[in-house]
Amino acid sequence: MAPVSPRRRIPEATVARLPVYHRSLTELKESGVTTVSSEQLADLAGVNAAKVRKDLSYLGSYGTRGVGYEVEYLLFQIDRELGFANDLGVVIVGLGNLGQALANYDGFGDRGFPVTALVDADPAKVGSTLHGMQVQHIDDIESIFADGDLTIGIIATPAAAAQGVADRLVAAGVRSILNFAPTVVTVPDGVHLRKVDLALELQILGFYEQRDATEAVNAADSDS
């Protein structure tokens, strides 16, 4: 059998942009557009055209010189690369405010990531129904993942519980984790971990507000 992907490794920065192109292409497809140039796609994705071309070139040569890219075909290729064939289930651990919102958030299922289980440690929550699903106890986590389906674990617990949950997820065989708890979580090699830290984003914005304000003051100083 010929090697399936002898293509050079796709850079991380590119991987992070593929879903954005995917979304833009889906919109184009839905509005009946069949062909798109790197320039147009760049506009939709909020990046520049050179980057689009370079990014897409890692997937292969799917464009047509002088014309552009065929929307549907390109979409198919990105789908394949992102593993849209296999619907990855999502298990949400921790059903406080954020966890509950995530459980009810349709954006996951809409984009191919159905929520397949809800888990909490609080006996008061276990057994209750959320988004048409029974909340299960964290101690049953092994059996929840026992079916062997590829699954992503979402940690939406308080910070103090996050590492423990991560350890249990890993022990249960989970290889992809998305951490919403505002703390650093470490996982063994081979397990993929990404984090979303809401307050951190605000702090970053705060830095720039602060800096701009300071600059304005300094500029005023040198005026005088």
Add this chain to the structure above:
Amino acid sequence: MAPVSPRRRIPEATVARLPVYHRSLTELKESGVTTVSSEQLADLAGVNAAKVRKDLSYLGSYGTRGVGYEVEYLLFQIDRELGFANDLGVVIVGLGNLGQALANYDGFGDRGFPVTALVDADPAKVGSTLHGMQVQHIDDIESIFADGDLTIGIIATPAAAAQGVADRLVAAGVRSILNFAPTVVTVPDGVHLRKVDLALELQILGFYEQRDATEAVNAADSDS
């Protein structure tokens, strides 16, 4: 007056890590630790020690050779850099599942970003109370920001409404926006925009699951 910040510009990547150091240092302070080495801080923050030292060096020379950094003093410096002095208010626009969760999320207020207003376009929601706050109508947005306090706008609307909301926020004088809507939003120069795209994170994880699975198959092939 002497220039306050003639220091070289702080790289973006460093800015994004300062809040993480901040959190780790806060924990250290709370457990009574007074001094920390770059190595220890690196462990807590989940990065390597060289990076910590380089990052901190952009703030100034606040360490002591042979000893490390004084926790409290370093914390103070990062606080100052992140603009913790001025409590930045947060206005949440869009009170669907996610917006409501964000409104109830204590993590913002706890970290110095009190939610100061809730806004929606749906007349059914306007006037109702959430997290002890009356929901206001998007048309009143100008008056909400009229007091001139520095404020961050959070967009938690459906994708289709996001750009319009961003435009109105900018028109009302908002200079920092955090966008949760799964779509590209553009803002004029001088306005800071960050995005959090939940499903996008899952798609990135999906890519790596997919790739690992493919690699495993290929490895098995070359075995045979």
Add this chain to the structure above:
DNA sequence: TAGTGTGAATTTCTTCACAGCG
């Protein structure tokens, strides 16, 4: 002597610019 601060080396990412193809 332990650990910072930082030039220099390396790697990664972005952008340029243009040859080459449809």
Add this chain to the structure above:
DNA sequence: CGCTGTGAAGAAATTCACACTA
């Protein structure tokens, strides 16, 4: 002719390695 695909240049971020000093 128009737009892709990509080497090469440039910029940003990371890591190395060690002089220096409290």
